[in-house]
Amino acid sequence: MNDKATPKDPEKEKRKIKSAKKMRDIMTTYYMDALTARENNKTVAWITSGGPVEPLIAMDIIPVYPENHGAMIGASKMGEDLCIKAEDMGYSSDLCSYARADISCAVVNGGPLGGLPKPDMLICCNNICGTVLKWYEIQARHFNVPLFILDTPVCHSGYTKEIAAYVQNQIKEYVIFLETATGKPFDYDRIKTVGALALEGQKLWQKVLKTTAQRPSPMSAFDAFFFLALIVTLRGTQTAVDFYTQLLKEMEERVEQGISIVPEEQHRLLWDNLPVWYNLKWLSQKFSDHNACPVADTYTSAWCSAIQYIDANDFLGSMAEAYTRIYLNIGVDQMADQVLGMIQFYGVDGFVMHSNRSCKPYSFGQMDIMNIVREKTGIPVLMLEADMVDPRNFSLSQADTRIDAFMEIIKQKR
Amino acid sequence: MIEELTPFYTTIKDPEQTAQSIKTKGKKILGYLCSYAPEELIFAAGCHPMRLFSRKTEISLAENHLQAYCCSLVRGILEQGLSGDLNYLDGTVFPHTCDSIQRLSDIWRLNMDQAFFADVIMPAKLTTASARDYMKTVLNKFKTDLESYIGHPITEDDLAESIALFNRIRTRLDQIYTLKAEHPAVISGKDLFCVIKAAMIMDRNLLDTCLKDLLSALKNLPQKPGDPTRLILSGSVCDMPDLYTLVEDAGGAVVGDDLCSGQRWFQGLIPQDLPPMDGLTARYTDRVVCPAKHSGNFARAKALIDLVKAKKAQGVVFTLLKFCDPHAFDFPYLKECLDKEGIPSLHLEMDDQQTNSGQMTTRVETFIQMI
Numbered sequence: 001m002n003d004k005a006t007p008k009d010p011e012k013e014k015r016k017i018k019s020a021k022k023m024r025d026i027m028t029t030y031y032m033d034a035l036t037a038r039e040n041n042k043t044v045a046w047i048t049s050g051g052p053v054e055p056l057i058a059m060d061i062i063p064v065y066p067e068n069h070g071a072m073i074g075a076s077k078m079g080e081d082l083c084i085k086a087e088d089m090g091y092s093s094d095l096c097s098y099a100r101a102d103i104s105c106a107v108v109n110g111g112p113l114g115g116l117p118k119p120d121m122l123i124c125c126n127n128i129c130g131t132v133l134k135w136y137e138i139q140a141r142h143f144n145v146p147l148f149i150l151d152t153p154v155c156h157s158g159y160t161k162e163i164a165a166y167v168q169n170q171i172k173e174y175v176i177f178l179e180t181a182t183g184k185p186f187d188y189d190r191i192k193t194v195g196a197l198a199l200e201g202q203k204l205w206q207k208v209l210k211t212t213a214q215r216p217s218p219m220s221a222f223d224a225f226f227f228l229a230l231i232v233t234l235r236g237t238q239t240a241v242d243f244y245t246q247l248l249k250e251m252e253e254r255v256e257q258g259i260s261i262v263p264e265e266q267h268r269l270l271w272d273n274l275p276v277w278y279n280l281k282w283l284s285q286k287f288s289d290h291n292a293c294p295v296a297d298t299y300t301s302a303w304c305s306a307i308q309y310i311d312a313n314d315f316l317g318s319m320a321e322a323y324t325r326i327y328l329n330i331g332v333d334q335m336a337d338q339v340l341g342m343i344q345f346y347g348v349d350g351f352v353m354h355s356n357r358s359c360k361p362y363s364f365g366q367m368d369i370m371n372i373v374r375e376k377t378g379i380p381v382l383m384l385e386a387d388m389v390d391p392r393n394f395s396l397s398q399a400d401t402r403i404d405a406f407m408e409i410i411k412q413k414r
Numbered sequence: 415m416i417e418e419l420t421p422f423y424t425t426i427k428d429p430e431q432t433a434q435s436i437k438t439k440g441k442k443i444l445g446y447l448c449s450y451a452p453e454e455l456i457f458a459a460g461c462h463p464m465r466l467f468s469r470k471t472e473i474s475l476a477e478n479h480l481q482a483y484c485c486s487l488v489r490g491i492l493e494q495g496l497s498g499d500l501n502y503l504d505g506t507v508f509p510h511t512c513d514s515i516q517r518l519s520d521i522w523r524l525n526m527d528q529a530f531f532a533d534v535i536m537p538a539k540l541t542t543a544s545a546r547d548y549m550k551t552v553l554n555k556f557k558t559d560l561e562s563y564i565g566h567p568i569t570e571d572d573l574a575e576s577i578a579l580f581n582r583i584r585t586r587l588d589q590i591y592t593l594k595a596e597h598p599a600v601i602s603g604k605d606l607f608c609v610i611k612a613a614m615i616m617d618r619n620l621l622d623t624c625l626k627d628l629l630s631a632l633k634n635l636p637q638k639p640g641d642p643t644r645l646i647l648s649g650s651v652c653d654m655p656d657l658y659t660l661v662e663d664a665g666g667a668v669v670g671d672d673l674c675s676g677q678r679w680f681q682g683l684i685p686q687d688l689p690p691m692d693g694l695t696a697r698y699t700d701r702v703v704c705p706a707k708h709s710g711n712f713a714r715a716k717a718l719i720d721l722v723k724a725k726k727a728q729g730v731v732f733t734l735l736k737f738c739d740p741h742a743f744d745f746p747y748l749k750e751c752l753d754k755e756g757i758p759s760l761h762l763e764m765d766d767q768q769t770n771s772g773q774m775t776t777r778v779e780t781f782i783q784m785i
């Protein structure tokens with residue numbers, strides 16, 4: 001942070017993504033707003049990362065994402081401590097570490113922000129997992145606030161008319177829930193604007209992610225993990241649209257000028273599953289040392305994968321489908337198809353799968369996807385055992401050796 | 415052992431044999447994984463619903479599909495499927511419940527070659543009218559899936575008959591449980607578990623008769639004295655007959671349970687005064703939930719405490735499978751609620767592939783002595 005003390009390496013400076021600072025500022029302001037909501041008579045809702053946030057924005061409710069907070073906890077290496085606290089409360093160490101960290105945070109006000117602002121209501125959408133259902137039940141009891149569950153049945157092999165009708169009904173119930181919780185009528189005009197901004201934000205995010213198809217890649221999937229925070233937390237706002245417009249411009253300029261994130265990009269990789277937050281820097285450097293760039297991932301693209309189902313003229317009406325047909329809520333074969341599509345689009349030479357102990361819906365089925373990828377593309381696949389927040393499930397030395405071996409194979413294949 | 419128990423022991427000793435003999439009567443065997451599978455519909459379709467249990471074998475084939483941090487039940491069943499041990503199945507039914515079964519369904523569909531496969535994607539929350547409506551459409555869809563498999567419609571009569579049979583079975587099981595709670599020595603926990611397990615496997619008509627016989631035999635047994643420490647088991651599947659014996663050896667008795675291989679599976683009759691599909695909907699929506707389903711934030715604690723009181727139990731043993739998320743999430747809260755009521759509890763973490771350890775014996779003994 002102290003710019004004056006250390007002389008800058010011009011080569012490194014050139015590669016730095018300038019928008020990062022802007023993004024940090026926006027997130028700081030956002031969290032300040034959220035943390036002071038009570039003093040300013042604002043309402044706070046906690047919501048799952050896959051949940052429909054647009055109605056909240058349209059009602060001037062500040063959405064807070066425990067999972068985004070979980071990522072911050074992981075990145076600031078506070079995960080182990082908080083997870084242990086949850087275990088002391090009786091929660092098994094096999095449970096999702098976002099949930100564990102959040103559950104203990106709510107009790108001890110720990111973490112980088114000293115705890116999240118207390119919620120006035122909870123919005124849980126189970127399109128990502130069954131964990132959030134349990135987690136939000138726990139928090140609903142803890143904070144004694146109303147809980148709305150948007151139940152999005154899994155589309156193992158398609159979005160059926162039964163599922164469609166059920167989720168559409170629940171979108172109506174969601175609106176009624178918000179009206180009851182806030183005592184205000186729902187603003188049907190405002191949701192149109194918010195919906196349009198959400199769609200625009202997602203389109204921009206998708207364009208940003210697609211710039212990495214260029215060689216060399218202007219950013220890595222690990223940068224995308226960082227820039228993801230805005231499309232999650234501020235989707236549906238002008239702020240997000242403006243930011244991603246700027247980020248896209250920066251990426252396009254980098255492409256034009258041939259500025260890559262990895263100095264001598266030679267190998268391109270696809271990453272699967274959540275990041276390993278507490279070791280992102282190390283991993284990034286490790287791949288970079290091999291002249292490899294993880295150019296894309298299956299996780300960050302989840303926040304634009306529903307674009308095709310959104311009807312710009314009827315956002316509220318199309319929300320059911322858009323929120324139900326997301327990456328984690330479909331069958332493993334459909335997930336494999338998306339992976340194959342990405343391998344082709346980004347022209348990757350290897351596939352790194354994070355077998356994430358925290359996340360069962362993401363990790364179970366990975367081995368089948370791995371086999372499909374091997375069979376259909378022949379590219380090398382590496383499976384890394386870790387956890388996104390709890391470092392006790394990650395062995396650095398083992399990862400180090402395995403990545404070396406994996407990169408050796410990729411180099412030989414060229 | 416009384417002879418009325420023999421058919422149950424024969425069944426669980428060799429489920430495959432049971433399946434083969436049912437097959438010779440021209441019935442298709444449909445396996446299912448979890449107590450949310452609508453067995454009444456499977457039966458009404460002229461098929462045989464058969465619950466799958468994992469076997470205590472080494473995992474080798476499933477290693478290529480499921481990581482080690484998956485519960486032993488799901489891994490164990492996949493292992494059996496891949497090894498060909500379940501080749502007698504004509505199909506499998508996957509109700510949507512926990513994340514692990516959700517993904518097992520995909521893996522099964524992609525790797526197993528069976529004539530019939532169905533996901534029954536039930537709602538996860540069961541508290542709203544829309545969830546109830548959805549439950550009905552899901553059950554109807556499953557009915558249609560079955561009909562196209564068997565090639566003819568399931569008639570109202572078939573369905574009503576099936577419902578009546580299952581209600582009868584459930585009532586008889588409940589009576590046996592009640593008897594056990596009143597006179598714990600009348601049937602050992604191990605025997606009772608065998609009966610329940612077999613009830614999910616054997617031919618349902620035969621089961622009905624066998625339960626009837628067993629019930630009257632038990633009623634006629636001379637009453638044995640005894641004043642054991644009364645316990646409730648709570649968890650998902652407790653496939654450990656040893657545990658029941660261990661409890662009894664230590665001076666306790668399992669007088670009731672909150673297991674999906676127990677009371678939670680058979681509780682909740684289907685209202686017979688409603689049209690059959692409405693009756694089924696009501697049962698699957700209103701039955702006592704497992705933690706993979708939501709029926710309010712306090713439903714499970716309330717159900718457990720009510721059960722403890724109804725069975726005059728003195729303690730609860732949580733038998734949780736390792737890596738089982740839904741149950742692990744509920745445990746601290748359930749324990750806290752029991753604590754508040756002054757009901758002692760013990761937490762046992764188990765694994766299907768591992769059998770009774772000395773450590774477990776000591777813990778159970780200490781727990782019972784403490785009460």
Ligand code: SF4
Binds near residue numbers: 129
């Ligand atoms: S990491 Fe996985 S299990 Fe945890 S909240 Fe996210 S989707 Fe659910």
Ligand code: SF4
Binds near residue numbers: 450512649651674
């Ligand atoms: S605990 Fe629930 S989800 Fe698990 S097998 Fe039993 S009924 Fe099914």
Ligand code: SF4
Binds near residue numbers: 487514706735738
């Ligand atoms: S034991 Fe738990 S994780 Fe395993 S199948 Fe049953 S509910 Fe799912």
